[in-house]
Amino acid sequence: MSEYLGQVRAIVWKDLILEFRTRERVAAMGAFAVLAAVLFNYAIDRTAVRPQTIASGLIWMTIVFGGLLGIGRTFHLEHEDGALQGVLMTSAPKDAIFLGKTLANFLLLYLVAIIVVAVFTLFFGLDLGPRLDLLAAVIALGALGFVALGTLFSAVSSGTRMGETLLPILVFPLLLPMVVYGTQATGRILAARPAAEVTANLRMLTAFALVAMATGAGLFRYVVEE
Amino acid sequence: MSTAPSAAPAAPPRTAEAVLEAVDIVRVFGAVVAVGGIDLALSEGSFLTIFGPNGAGKTSLLRVLAGGLRPTRGEVRIRGKKLDFGDGEWRRRIGVLSHQGFLYGHLTVEENLRFYGTLFGLTDLSERVPMRLEEVGLADRAAFEVRQLSHGMRQRVALARALLHDPDVVLLDEPYTGLDPYAAAVLRNVLVALKDGRRTVVMVTHNLTEGLNLADRVAIQVAGRIAWEGTRSELVVDSFERFYHRVVEEAP
Numbered sequence: 001m002s003e004y005l006g007q008v009r010a011i012v013w014k015d016l017i018l019e020f021r022t023r024e025r026v027a028a029m030g031a032f033a034v035l036a037a038v039l040f041n042y043a044i045d046r047t048a049v050r051p052q053t054i055a056s057g058l059i060w061m062t063i064v065f066g067g068l069l070g071i072g073r074t075f076h077l078e079h080e081d082g083a084l085q086g087v088l089m090t091s092a093p094k095d096a097i098f099l100g101k102t103l104a105n106f107l108l109l110y111l112v113a114i115i116v117v118a119v120f121t122l123f124f125g126l127d128l129g130p131r132l133d134l135l136a137a138v139i140a141l142g143a144l145g146f147v148a149l150g151t152l153f154s155a156v157s158s159g160t161r162m163g164e165t166l167l168p169i170l171v172f173p174l175l176l177p178m179v180v181y182g183t184q185a186t187g188r189i190l191a192a193r194p195a196a197e198v199t200a201n202l203r204m205l206t207a208f209a210l211v212a213m214a215t216g217a218g219l220f221r222y223v224v225e226e
Numbered sequence: 227m228s229t230a231p232s233a234a235p236a237a238p239p240r241t242a243e244a245v246l247e248a249v250d251i252v253r254v255f256g257a258v259v260a261v262g263g264i265d266l267a268l269s270e271g272s273f274l275t276i277f278g279p280n281g282a283g284k285t286s287l288l289r290v291l292a293g294g295l296r297p298t299r300g301e302v303r304i305r306g307k308k309l310d311f312g313d314g315e316w317r318r319r320i321g322v323l324s325h326q327g328f329l330y331g332h333l334t335v336e337e338n339l340r341f342y343g344t345l346f347g348l349t350d351l352s353e354r355v356p357m358r359l360e361e362v363g364l365a366d367r368a369a370f371e372v373r374q375l376s377h378g379m380r381q382r383v384a385l386a387r388a389l390l391h392d393p394d395v396v397l398l399d400e401p402y403t404g405l406d407p408y409a410a411a412v413l414r415n416v417l418v419a420l421k422d423g424r425r426t427v428v429m430v431t432h433n434l435t436e437g438l439n440l441a442d443r444v445a446i447q448v449a450g451r452i453a454w455e456g457t458r459s460e461l462v463v464d465s466f467e468r469f470y471h472r473v474v475e476e477a478p
Contacts, residue, residue, distance in 0.1 A: 003347045010344040014333065021332045021371075077330065086328025086387070089294050090345035091317040221312070225296065 007092040011100020012107075018077055019108060025070035029112040032066040037119040051124040056186035060179055062116050063139075064146070064172075067109050071150035072167045074105060075158035084224070094221035098151065102216060105147040113139045126190055134198055135189045141205035142182035148212035149174050155223045177208045245270045245305055245426040246291065246395050252299035253286050260286035261297070262450030268443075270394075271423040275437040276430045278447035279474055284430040285325075287447065288399050291428060292322045304395060318346055321393035325400040327384035331373030335364060335383050338372060339390055346391040358386040361419075363412050378409030385416055396420060398429040402436055410436070434470065438463055446470060448477035 019025055040058050044051055078084035087097060117139070120126060128135060153170045157163040185201035244267040253261040260283040268274055278284050289295035291302055293309055293316070302309045304316055322328075329338050336355055343351045359365045362382040372380060381401065388396065398417075402410055417440055420427055431437040438444065438461065445455040454473045461469070 007345050007347070010341055014330065014337075014341050017337070018330060018332050077332070080331060082324060082326030082328050083330050085294060085324070085326070086322075086342070087345065089292055089317060089320070089322055089328075090342060091313070091315060091347060092345040093313040225311075 004093065004096055007096040008100045008103065011087075011092075011097055012104045015101060015104035016107065019104075022077070024076070025073055026108055026111060028073075029066045029070040029108070030115050032069055033062050033112055033116045034119050036062045036066065037116065037123050040120075041123040052126060052190060053187075055120055055124045055126055056183045056190055059116055059120050059186060060142070060183050062120075063109070063113050063143070064175060064179065066112055066116065067143075067146060068150065068168055068171065070108060070112070071105055071147060071154055072157070072164050074101060074151055074154040079158065088224055094224065095217040098217050098220035099213075102144075102148050102151045102213070105151050106144055109143045109147050110140065113143055127192070128190070129192050131189045131192070131195065134195060134202075135186065137202065138182060138185040138189065138198070138205060141202065141209050142178045145178050145205065145209040145212040146175060148209070148216040152216040152220060152223065155220065174212075177204065181205050181208070243269055244303070246428070247303040247306075248287075248291060248300065249303070250300040251287065251290055251297050251302070253283070253290055253295065254298045255286075259283075259450050261290065263300070264447075264450075264452055266291075266428075266445075266452075268426045268428065270426060271421070272443055273421055273427045273429070273441050274443045274445060275441035276428065276445045276447050277432070277434065277437060277470060278430075282447045283450040284447050285399055288322075288324075288397050288428065288430055291395075292320055292397050293317060294322070318391055319394045321388040321391065321396045323381075323385055323388040323396070323398045323401050325403050327372075327380050328387065329372045329380060329384060332371055334369050334371050335359065335375070336368040338383065339387055342387050343390050348391060354390065358390055361389075361416060362386045377404045378406050381405060382409060382412060385413065389416075389420075394425060396425055396427045398427065398431075400431055401429065402431055402433045414440075434467055435463060438466055446473045446477075448474050451477070453477040 044054070075084060088094070117135070121128060149171055153167055157166040157170065160166055181201045181204040185198045185205070188197050246266070246268045248264055248266040251261050251264045252259070262283070264287060266274070276284055286295065290297045293302070293311055296311045304319055307316065309316060333341065339355045339358065340351050343354065348354060356365060356368070359368055362385055364379060364382055364386070367375065367379060372383060375383065385401070401413055405413060414436065421440070429437060429440065438458065441458045443455070443457055444461060446453050
């Protein structure tokens with residue numbers, strides 16, 4: 001078990017070091033998030049709608065679109081010099097490789113999600129109130145399910161010529177539960193509704209994350225095998 | 227060679243103690259048959275060099291032997307145990323040096339080796355990594371990012387990576403490609419050291435001289451099949467090139 005965890009940790013560490021040195025993905029995702037928030041800010045007629053009432057949907061759509069920019073490049077550096085092939089020929093189990101890459105993507109996406117929420121809070125005058133912990137949990141669970149599916153389908157699309165176009169087509173339909181329950185939960189938290197009203201959404205997001213992780217871990221070996 | 231060996235394909239010697247066996251390996255890509263039914267049986271300590279023209283399917287064969295490519299038909303055995311091409315301890319027995327280095331350009335030399343070592347479950351990396359770098363003459367480059375190194379140095383790092391986990395079976399795909407004479411000499415020294423009687427090596431190369439000097443068995447692969455196989459003692463360097471061309475031209 002400790003060897004398995006060491007292998008997962010090695011993949012996470014390697015992906016984070018590579019990101020720290022190349023800044024390929026977080027920079028693109030972060031810049032997209034800030035620009036999207038700025039554009040949404042000017043696109044809304046504040047005399048017709050209250051920004052706070054639609055902020056939750058915009059936050060999640062920004063996370064999804066921005067996230068795909070980065071997750072779509074999960075295997076980009078792996079293909080340089082055939083590194084992915086080398087990793088697959090080690091004795092590390094394929095699910096450990098998947099888990100490592102998913103966790104690294106999760107950390108990067110969570111960082112971007114924090115930036116998204118901070119920027120929307122600033123532009124839309126949101127009051128995150130006393131339920132910041134609940135909001136953190138909602139975003140974490142949604143992001144976990146998102147990156148699990150995103151990592152799996154990024155492996156599918158990375159080997160194809162139309163990879164970056166293919167990824168959203170494959171992933172968007174599967175993200176519906178995350179968008180629906182994440183948006184509902186975030187809207188209720190921003191409206192300062194009682195925590196009990198968010199519990200059902202949290203359960204659904206937990207189920208979504210678990211199913212996405214299990215599916216990804218189970219199917220990854222078939223996706224990367226030639 | 228005192229008398230020219232026959233250009234007819236020879237059946238591989240089958241021994242009970244074969245470390246690496248390939249049985250009727252076929253690999254098809256769409257309509258292209260890359261490997262068309264190859265049998266190999268290598269005992270402990272043997273060094274097989276496979277020559278062949280471009281497109282002969284040598285790399286595909288090596289990838290199948292390495293467990294990186296599932297064959298369309300046939301099976302690979304290591305010490306009699308059939309590979310299932312999934313995860314497993316058997317992967318620790320195989321080291322692969324491809325013409326791609328499998329290295330991350332933005333990681334340092336040491337970070338690359340530590341990363342691969344951890345994936346192989348090695349725990350003595352603090353001693354093992356410097357030792358391997360010393361063997362390939364790159365101890366002073368441990369802190370360099372791989373992208374800062376020349377092709378020859380990268381190939382030596384890749385060799386250190388391939389041997390890091392001390393595999394029983396070493397598979398080398400065109401290791402001499404693009405190397406300067408110094409890097410080629412370093413590689414030759416490391417490969418000679420591999421002939422310690424306990425490792426089984428398969429090398430694919432176009433470099434006839436280096437390939438012959440290291441081998442104790444030689445095969446010539448043409449159009450996905452072994453067109454000739456024999457022992458090194460049947461051949462001499464001076465006339466091998468002519469013999470090689472004859473085998474390639476006469477192969478069906």
